[in-house]
Structure formats: C-alpha cells, structure tokens
Amino acid sequence: MSIKRALVSVSDKAGVVDFCRELSQLGVEIISTGGTKNLLAEAGVPVIGISEVTGFPEILDGRVKTLHPAVHSGLLAVRDSAEHQQQMKDLELGYIDLVVVNLYPFQETISKPDVAYEDAIENIDIGGPTMLRSAAKNHAFVSVVVDSNDYAQVLEEVRAEGDTTLDTRKRLAAKVFRHTAAYDALISDYLCNVLGDPLPERYTVTYEKIQDLRYGENPHQAAAFYRKPMAPTGTLTTAEQLHGKELSYNNINDANAALQIVKEFTEPAVVAVKHMNPCGVGVGETIAEAYNKAYNADPTSIFGGIVAANRTIDAETAQPLSEIFLEIVLAPDFTPEALEILTKKKNIRLLKMGELTSSEARTSQHVVTTIEGGMVVQESDVHSITTDDLKVVTDRSPSGEELKQLLFGWKVVKHVKSNAIVLAADDMTVGVGAGQMNRVGAAKIAIEQAGEKANGAILASDAFFPMGDTVELAAKAGIKAIIQPGGSIKDEESIKMANEYGIAMVFTGVRHFKH
Incomplete structure (x- = not known):
C-alpha cells in the first residue's frame, strides 16, 4: 500500500501548508474543506474541495460537509476485503489513505471569561471527531494525524516507503482516541458546570502531560506531572521555574501543600512545609518579617523543606533563605537582587507563581482521590x-x-x-x-x-x-x-x-x- 489520497481539515493551521506541499510533491492528492482549502490554494498547493468528492455542497453554515458516505467509506473500507473492494468499485468511491484533522477550538472558546453559551455550543466539532474516529479505527490501512508534531515523522516515512509503518499508525490512532476522549470530557465538564451538576453519574476528567518525573514517591515508582485544561494561574501547573533541578513527585506534593496554606492569608505570609505538613507559618508587616517568624517556629524541621510566600521575595528575605538548605522557594515573583542571591545555590528550585488568589476569594474545585478499583471525589475545602x-x-x-x-x-x-x-x-x-x-x-x-x-x-x-x-x-x-x-x-x-x-x-x- 501507499498513501495516494489525503483529507486535510484543521483549525490549527501551524505547519499545514509546508506539510501538504511536500505531500503533493510526493504524489499525494489533497482533499480539503473550508478555510484549510482556501489557505492551501492561496499557497499554491494543489487541492480538491470536499464537495468535488461528495458531489454535495457544504451546507448549514459548514455544519455538514464531511458527514457523507463518500468520505467515510473511503476511510472505513477494509482494503484486503474482496467484498469491500467490490462495493467501493460498484459505487465508484475512492479510498482515503491519510486524514489530517484537528478540532474546533472548544477549549479556547470556553476559556474566554465572557463566552456566550451559544458560542461554546457552536464550537463543538462533529465532523472532525467522526473522521478521526473512522480513520483511527481503520488504522490497519489508514494513517491519521491529529497533532502537528507528528507531521515530520509521517513525511519521513512516506518519503522512504510511500506509507507509514503499522507501528506508527497504531501510535497515531491511540493518540486520536486520547484526543477525542479529552475533547468530549471537556465538553461534558462544561455542560455539567452550566447545569450545576458537578458530580454526574459518570465522572470523566482529562489532563495534559507537563513532564515525566524521574520517579514517584519512591525510586521504584514511575510518575508523571499533568495539568488540567484551563488550569488557573497561581498554581503549580502554571508556575514558571526560574532556577534549579527538575521538580520531583514529592517536591510537587509538598509545594502544593505549602501553596494552599499560604493562600489562606491576605497579609504578608510565609509557610514552611515538610512532608505535606506545615512546620512553620508566620505573618508580618513585611515578607522578611513573616519569613523570620516561619523560620523561628521550627528552625530544625525547615531544613530541606519547601518555603512558600504570598509576596515578592526581596533581597532582605532572600539572604536568610540562602543560608539554609531548602528544596523549593515559591512566590508570586522575585526581585532581581533576590534572584542574584538565591541562584548562587545550584540546586534550589525557584518557582514564580504569578498572582495568588486567597482562599477567601477562591471557588471550590474538585479533589479526586484514587482508591483501588475506583476513586472518590469531593469539593475542595475553601x-x-x-x-x-x-x-x-x-x-x-x-x-x-x-x-x-x-x-x-x-x-x-x-x-x-x-x-x-x-x-x-x-x-x-x-x-x-x-x-x-x-x-x-x-x-x-x-x-x-x-x-x-x-x-x-x-x-x-x-x-x-x-x-x-x-x-x-x-x-x-x-x-x-x-x-x-x-x-x-x-x-x-x-x-x-x-x-x-x-x-x-x-x-x-x-x-x-x-x-
């Protein structure tokens, strides 16, 4: 087999022109829709409109364009089935060997603070997930790309062999089902929030990987760090690491514990944490005074701990921080003078959190705790x-x-x-x-x-x-x-x-x- 025909329809158009241009140069016929078709045509890439394939116009403001037998038979036909081959021949239908699709920007739409419900619903993609699922199901014969990061590998394999390998098609198909599952989970979550039904009969969540971790709670446990879509600022998932080694699993848990405590205070406050429990908490007129109190609360336990502040770390505070061993210091920001002092310590991790929202101003989130065979979910305690x-x-x-x-x-x-x-x-x-x-x-x-x-x-x-x-x-x-x-x-x-x-x-x- 080889890739002879590709269907391309993307909302995120980064890299798609160059990708399709090279596919075309490799002899692949490009089918496309709407804005993607116009973009490719303007760039001089040979492209066929979807209506030429289906014999049916795009209708209902583009809501219906790829939901057609001419598209899905080309995706779902089993290529080594004599019966399928005969039906495709009798109906004069063509195969589609490659699908390149990403979905309407639902997440970006609902991230807008003043988004209207009607706009959110309009940005639920229907044809895109259907094509992705059809192609992914038939990955024995069809390649499917939902992530522009995979363009390079697909091109490399097509250049070399005219097609992708089965292992690559399996990997791409698995990514598709993760992608559509996450997309549907986000829609479900949005509608549950609109309806005021935060604990429905099926609880589906989705997270995006930030990084693999060296190990988990102990060296024999694998671990990774994930972020919830649309995670608010002032959380560890949106923090900027300014200095130091990668965070570990235990670092992340301890730092989050420190962060939740320091958010309890509106006055300058510093919290020191060991093993997810506070060993010292202090408030003061200045952040330096608050740190002095947190330190003196338990000068022994703070060693090797996590320190969280709810004000910018200045030089006056940074100096005593630099005099003991600490795993992490997290704060809304650090002055240049404070960074100069603290970055002399090679391994200390410095996290810039941005603006912190106090507990009094926060709304409750959901806390998920896994148990063997399931999980329990509750509102966070704010x-x-x-x-x-x-x-x-x-x-x-x-x-x-x-x-x-x-x-x-x-x-x-x-x-x-x-x-x-x-x-x-x-x-x-x-x-x-x-x-x-x-x-x-x-x-x-x-x-x-x-x-x-x-x-x-x-x-x-x-x-x-x-x-x-x-x-x-x-x-x-x-x-x-x-x-x-x-x-x-x-x-x-x-x-x-x-x-x-x-x-x-x-x-x-x-x-x-x-x-």
Whole structure:
C-alpha cells in the first residue's frame, strides 16, 4: 500500500501548508474543506474541495460537509476485503489513505471569561471527531494525524516507503482516541458546570502531560506531572521555574501543600512545609518579617523543606533563605537582587507563581482521590471563617489579640494532617502536632515542640474534643484560648474543664479533617 489520497481539515493551521506541499510533491492528492482549502490554494498547493468528492455542497453554515458516505467509506473500507473492494468499485468511491484533522477550538472558546453559551455550543466539532474516529479505527490501512508534531515523522516515512509503518499508525490512532476522549470530557465538564451538576453519574476528567518525573514517591515508582485544561494561574501547573533541578513527585506534593496554606492569608505570609505538613507559618508587616517568624517556629524541621510566600521575595528575605538548605522557594515573583542571591545555590528550585488568589476569594474545585478499583471525589475545602462565625462557649471571652491568634491558628490547622493540633502566638506557629491516631497525642507533640512558647499561646484543633483531656493538657501548658469545631456529645466536659482553668474557648461549627 501507499498513501495516494489525503483529507486535510484543521483549525490549527501551524505547519499545514509546508506539510501538504511536500505531500503533493510526493504524489499525494489533497482533499480539503473550508478555510484549510482556501489557505492551501492561496499557497499554491494543489487541492480538491470536499464537495468535488461528495458531489454535495457544504451546507448549514459548514455544519455538514464531511458527514457523507463518500468520505467515510473511503476511510472505513477494509482494503484486503474482496467484498469491500467490490462495493467501493460498484459505487465508484475512492479510498482515503491519510486524514489530517484537528478540532474546533472548544477549549479556547470556553476559556474566554465572557463566552456566550451559544458560542461554546457552536464550537463543538462533529465532523472532525467522526473522521478521526473512522480513520483511527481503520488504522490497519489508514494513517491519521491529529497533532502537528507528528507531521515530520509521517513525511519521513512516506518519503522512504510511500506509507507509514503499522507501528506508527497504531501510535497515531491511540493518540486520536486520547484526543477525542479529552475533547468530549471537556465538553461534558462544561455542560455539567452550566447545569450545576458537578458530580454526574459518570465522572470523566482529562489532563495534559507537563513532564515525566524521574520517579514517584519512591525510586521504584514511575510518575508523571499533568495539568488540567484551563488550569488557573497561581498554581503549580502554571508556575514558571526560574532556577534549579527538575521538580520531583514529592517536591510537587509538598509545594502544593505549602501553596494552599499560604493562600489562606491576605497579609504578608510565609509557610514552611515538610512532608505535606506545615512546620512553620508566620505573618508580618513585611515578607522578611513573616519569613523570620516561619523560620523561628521550627528552625530544625525547615531544613530541606519547601518555603512558600504570598509576596515578592526581596533581597532582605532572600539572604536568610540562602543560608539554609531548602528544596523549593515559591512566590508570586522575585526581585532581581533576590534572584542574584538565591541562584548562587545550584540546586534550589525557584518557582514564580504569578498572582495568588486567597482562599477567601477562591471557588471550590474538585479533589479526586484514587482508591483501588475506583476513586472518590469531593469539593475542595475553601471554607473560611470570621469572628462573626465564632461562638464563645466559656465564661471568659477571648481578648482581641487572642481572637486574632485563634483565627490565625484555624487557617493553619485546616491544612495539617488529622488528628491535628496547632499552637500559635505572636502571628506564628509555635507547635504543630500532625497525623496522630488520637487528639491527645497530637496535642502532646505540639506542646512539646512549643516548650516555653506554649505559655500564653492559643490552641487550634481541626475537630472536636471527644473528652476534656486535651483541654486539661493545654491548660497545664499555659495555653490561654482554644478554637475547635464543637459538636461532641461531651462538649460540656471540655467547656467545664476550660472554665476551671480560665481558658477562653470558641466553637466554629465547622471541622477540617485532612486525612
């Protein structure tokens, strides 16, 4: 076999003129439609209009042009079937050996902030996916190209042998089905959002590969990094890496954890993360002050960690950052002076995030967690509270400063693995107890880490106290105020214990489990 006839119809016209010109020079007849046909003709490439093949005009504003037996018989005929050959001969139909198609720009259309629903629907391609699927199904005989990056290989093989190899046709067909599946998934997602049905009976997602990773969580695990179409700015998938080695699987997870915490704050804030838990969080008048607090929260654990800032890193902040080993520093931007300081460290990864949207301004996304044999899907936890949401349940109300620290601690404990306890004072964490099997254990870790800094601090708990023992432990450490969801059948026990020790306690009515 050889490629004698190609059908070309593309919305992304990059490289298509040169590709078709060489095909024509190799003796391939080019069939085309609409704008692609006009472009090729203007460039002097011999081209036949689709209507000359079908004997039927393009109608309905171009909605119907390739949906015709003359096209799909040419794509789907089994070339080594005597019956198919005879039918093609009897009906005077010609074979199509190569299809080059990419689809209406649906993603680009719905990315526009003011896109009208009618415009989105009009940019759903019908004929394109149908041709792609026909050609891909019949890849034993038909080559199909959906990606201009494959033009060069196709030309190379046609020059050498007059046709592509079966292995190439299989690879191209597999890419087509991935492409059309992603296209349909994007349409489905758009319509689900329009209808307000985010969790339909079939949940289909699509992602684009950013890069292969050296390995996964451990060296024996393969891994890759993917981006969701239309990913918002201020996320790791849209970040610009300014310096350092490639990100690893663990780097990406840790950096994302740091990013989600720092987005909780509108004032200058810095977060240090190890193994997806914060080891230090600080806010201040400047980003340098915030970093100083985050560092002093736990100078030991920050070593080898991830640091996230919600303001541009300046030289004053960069200097102390450069004095310890860090895997990643991520921030909206870096001043030239800061880059000069930090890039002297060969391996530190610097990520420019662009503008960060605070949690209060974000809408909930979906979080997908895979399990063996399936997955669970939930809305992301972007819930935030103000002092108006708090219910004082003790005899003593928290002071203004205590309220400030309680809200600070609540923003942090939300992102700590459950069971979680956070101690805070002076706009910084002083103790973090994460991922324990019981709440008292988490409190003991946080209090031990805080040491003398626990005296006068506040305590934030991600879920309610099942009994009064955590409150008693906090009181003996000198903690003055507690924030917790409430809702236990033994709330009164905890309230009574807090009153005995003069602790102010507030309920949020909301928990933040993070398993």
